[in-house]
Amino acid sequence: MNISPSLRRDFLTYALGYGLAIVLTGISFAFVFYRLLVPQAVFGVVLFLAVIQIVVHMRCFLHISLKQSARSDLQLILFSTLIIILMVGGTLIVVLDQNARMM
Amino acid sequence: MTIWHILLGRLTWSSLAFVRAWRDPTLSELIGAAAAAIAVGGAVVLFGLLTYLRAWRYLWSEWLTSLDHKRIGIMYMVFAGVMLARALIEAVVIRTQQAIAINNQGIVGPEHFAELFSTHGTIMVFFVGMPLLIGLMNYVMPLQIGSRDVAFPYLNSISLWLTIGGGIMMMASLVVGKFSTGGWSGYPPYTELAFNGGVGPDYWIWSVSLSSLGALMTGINFAVTIYKFRAPGMTWMRLPLFTWTSLCTSILMIFAVPPLTIATLMLAADRYLGMHFFTNDLGGNMMNFVNLFWLFGHPEVYILILPPFGVYSEVVSAYSSKELYGYTSLVIATMAIAILSFTVWLHHFFTMGQSAPINAFFGIATMLIGIPTGVKIYDWIWTMFWGEVRLNTAMLFSIGFMVTFVIGGMSGIILATPPVDYMVHNTLFLIAHFHNMLIPGMLYGVIAGYYYWFPKAFGFRLSEKWGRRTFFCFFVGFYLAFMPLYVMGLGGVARRSQELFDPTLRPWTIVAEIGALLLFTGLACIFIQLYVSIKQRHQTRVPVGDPWDARGLEWSMSAPPPEYNFAVIPQVSRRDAFYWRKKYDGAYRPADHYRDIELPKNSMCGILVGMGLTACFFGFVWHIWWLAFLGFAVAFGTAVVRSFNRDVNRVIPAAEVAAHDRRWLDRAAAARPIPRHLELTPENEGLAKWQG
Numbered sequence: 001m002n003i004s005p006s007l008r009r010d011f012l013t014y015a016l017g018y019g020l021a022i023v024l025t026g027i028s029f030a031f032v033f034y035r036l037l038v039p040q041a042v043f044g045v046v047l048f049l050a051v052i053q054i055v056v057h058m059r060c061f062l063h064i065s066l067k068q069s070a071r072s073d074l075q076l077i078l079f080s081t082l083i084i085i086l087m088v089g090g091t092l093i094v095v096l097d098q099n100a101r102m103m
Numbered sequence: 104m105t106i107w108h109i110l111l112g113r114l115t116w117s118s119l120a121f122v123r124a125w126r127d128p129t130l131s132e133l134i135g136a137a138a139a140a141i142a143v144g145g146a147v148v149l150f151g152l153l154t155y156l157r158a159w160r161y162l163w164s165e166w167l168t169s170l171d172h173k174r175i176g177i178m179y180m181v182f183a184g185v186m187l188a189r190a191l192i193e194a195v196v197i198r199t200q201q202a203i204a205i206n207n208q209g210i211v212g213p214e215h216f217a218e219l220f221s222t223h224g225t226i227m228v229f230f231v232g233m234p235l236l237i238g239l240m241n242y243v244m245p246l247q248i249g250s251r252d253v254a255f256p257y258l259n260s261i262s263l264w265l266t267i268g269g270g271i272m273m274m275a276s277l278v279v280g281k282f283s284t285g286g287w288s289g290y291p292p293y294t295e296l297a298f299n300g301g302v303g304p305d306y307w308i309w310s311v312s313l314s315s316l317g318a319l320m321t322g323i324n325f326a327v328t329i330y331k332f333r334a335p336g337m338t339w340m341r342l343p344l345f346t347w348t349s350l351c352t353s354i355l356m357i358f359a360v361p362p363l364t365i366a367t368l369m370l371a372a373d374r375y376l377g378m379h380f381f382t383n384d385l386g387g388n389m390m391n392f393v394n395l396f397w398l399f400g401h402p403e404v405y406i407l408i409l410p411p412f413g414v415y416s417e418v419v420s421a422y423s424s425k426e427l428y429g430y431t432s433l434v435i436a437t438m439a440i441a442i443l444s445f446t447v448w449l450h451h452f453f454t455m456g457q458s459a460p461i462n463a464f465f466g467i468a469t470m471l472i473g474i475p476t477g478v479k480i481y482d483w484i485w486t487m488f489w490g491e492v493r494l495n496t497a498m499l500f501s502i503g504f505m506v507t508f509v510i511g512g513m514s515g516i517i518l519a520t521p522p523v524d525y526m527v528h529n530t531l532f533l534i535a536h537f538h539n540m541l542i543p544g545m546l547y548g549v550i551a552g553y554y555y556w557f558p559k560a561f562g563f564r565l566s567e568k569w570g571r572r573t574f575f576c577f578f579v580g581f582y583l584a585f586m587p588l589y590v591m592g593l594g595g596v597a598r599r600s601q602e603l604f605d606p607t608l609r610p611w612t613i614v615a616e617i618g619a620l621l622l623f624t625g626l627a628c629i630f631i632q633l634y635v636s637i638k639q640r641h642q643t644r645v646p647v648g649d650p651w652d653a654r655g656l657e658w659s660m661s662a663p664p665p666e667y668n669f670a671v672i673p674q675v676s677r678r679d680a681f682y683w684r685k686k687y688d689g690a691y692r693p694a695d696h697y698r699d700i701e702l703p704k705n706s707m708c709g710i711l712v713g714m715g716l717t718a719c720f721f722g723f724v725w726h727i728w729w730l731a732f733l734g735f736a737v738a739f740g741t742a743v744v745r746s747f748n749r750d751v752n753r754v755i756p757a758a759e760v761a762a763h764d765r766r767w768l769d770r771a772a773a774a775r776p777i778p779r780h781l782e783l784t785p786e787n788e789g790l791a792k793w794q795g
Contacts, residue, residue: 059179072330079354080358082442083358083442083445086445086446087358087362087398087445090398090446090448090449091391091394091395091398093386093461094394094449094461095390095391095393095394096458097457097458097461098390098455098456098457101456103391
């Protein structure tokens with residue numbers, strides 16, 4: 001089969017992303033399953049690995065980069081981040097503020 | 104477990120509205136049965152008529168299975184028109200009840216009254232407001248950006264059929280079972296199993312879920328279209344303002360609709376799977392439902408209001424024969440509103456018990472939204488200033504909007520002050536306020552846009568006489584119907600009251616009743632206008648396609664447009680592209696050469712997915728599990744099978760495109776250019792005379 005270089009590069013990127021995603025997920029599971037650290041530390045590790053996972057997905061699967069051609073994608077991601085911070089952060093503030101009323 | 108239970112779930116004879124009215128013939132039940140009879144009768148007459156006219160094949164192959172964004176847009180609007188008629192009749196019944204029921208039971212019982220305001224709200228937001236605007240955007244936006252279709256035509260069809268499926272469920276709730284009594288916002292714990300075991304809340308959950316799934320897909324579809332399918336040269340700051348507002352609305356739909364879907368599905372999990380997200384006990388937190396609902400609900404307000412802002416920008420500019428004043432400020436204001444709309448949701452529940460600083464923050468954020476909105480109002484006024492203003496139907500609605508909307512904005516600032524909100528929360532003052540925003544902000548805009556773009560879509564103009572009558576009814580009717588509600592609300596009358604106890608309220612309720620009847624007359628005028636306009640279409644044809652001397656690309660082709668929109672994709676070099684082409688004599692010229700055009704084939708997959716999921720959700724409502732499974736299998740199976748189909752496009756040969764284009768150009772060459780004061784006469788064939 002005749003494979004063009006760009007297709008080959010695409011395939012490698014996806015394969016790399018897939019591998020990284022599996023490894024990162026595996027490490028997270030291992031930390032929880034084998035109780036390698038105290039719970040608070042495990043939480044921190046999982047959170048950290050999750051953030052790396054997000055970056056991997058964006059780079060390898062969604063092809064987001066800092067290049068000029070992908071600038072509008074980057075803007076959309078920053079906008080999404082802003083809205084998600086507003087929504088998730090706002091929800092946490094509102095619900096925690098009212099927590100006393102649920103007692 | 105009998106065989107009937109397996110076959111029909113919770114359905115029994117007494118689920119039918121007719122049987123209930125037969126067994127218990129009170130006025131309230133009879134009204135319910137009459138409504139059911141209208142729904143069934145309407146369906147029967149429609150089916151009969153289609154069969155009699157042998158129109159099924161035409162309807163199926165030309166409309167229902169079409170993936171053309173223009174046809175899908177029109178179907179959205181027809182659907183919304185039907186739903187609008189129902190919800191407006193319900194509003195009249197609600198007002199009649201409050202006008203009569205002062206120290207007596209009135210015409211509908213408490214349960215029935217609660218169903219009425221719940222369906223009225225749910226339909227008006229999800230099955231009138233959103234479909235009307237999505238329909239308008241579907242039709243106009245691809246034409247404005249110089250595209251042949253939306254990015255995902257098949258997804259567009261699925262969105263349409265999901266929305267229609269939700270509407271079918273709303274109609275079914277008239278005939279079998281009862282709708283929710285929990286209002287359009289469906290707050291738990293009242294809508295939880297413990298307090299509301301019937302099918303009502305399930306109808307609400309599943310019909311709203313269908314609508315929200317459709318809206319989410321539409322949002323993605325439109326945003327991708329505007330990002331990726333613009334004509335060459337159509338940079339961001341050259342987009343027409345309606346496209347800008349469509350983009351902001353799409354982004355709002357992508358981010359704001361998922362919280363609603365999640366909230367309704369979590370409520371469904373509580374009701375069906377015994378979970379405790381929003382229950383009173385076992386760790387449920389119903390305040391989070393309110394939070395999630397309004398995380399959707401507030402941006403939803405701007406989903407409904409931003410596209411009409413775009414319509415007004417187009418309409419005011421075209422009918423003033425002037426460039427839009429303050430284009431950049433309008434774009435910035437639109438974006439600012441879109442972002443700010445995510446920072447104010449808490450003002451819908453100031454009284455729920457969060458601490459004062461949080462209320463203060465959201466109160467101030469709410470008031471801030473008044474600034475970009477005010478900028479827009481000034482921009483429109485300045486656009487009219489020294490323009491050649493023609494006060495036709497669309498312009499009357501636009502000016503009526505500016506006046507009325509500002510009043511609603513003022514009452515909004517009052518409500519945004521938390522201490523004041525504590526006084527008037529849950530009163531008719533709030534009802535008056537949001538109707539004061541949504542009727543001018545949404546309905547007037549849609550009517551203005553309908554009048555403005557109708558000749559483009561169908562090739563003939565709408566009757567001006569009936570348009571003016573519509574405006575009179577909607578303008579005066581609004582003030583009569585809702586100004587009394589401000590007064591009553593300040594007097595402390597709670598919203599959703601089935602019975603009132605203060606005889607001094609009577610004059611106000613009667614004025615509001617007259618207003619509601621006038622609004623209903625307005626809707627009748629719209630339908631009469633359509634009928635009259637079709638009758639006299641031979642005098643109002645505008646085949647050349649530019650009846651208003653307008654500025655955007657959507658006016659640069661024949662009316663109605665060919666299915667591929669543009670014979671050749673236009674090259675855009677500045678804002679208001681078509682206007683400048685007319686000015687520099689570049690319009691109405693043949694292209695250098697025409698190419699084959701590829702368009703999506705019709706597909707019945709959209710209707711199968713939409714109706715399959717509707718059947719599935721209907722099965723959920725009534726616990727008819729085989730139907731739920733079957734419906735889901737059809738929807739999912741169709742989606743999978745279709746994804747293997749590679750042969751989804753058809754080609755229109757270049758020769759055909761060229762022939763069509765040439766016929767249109769000949770028509771344009773033969774037409775007489777019309778100055779603006781002859782715009783509404785039969786002379787107007789859609790070719791504008793250049794006025795330097």
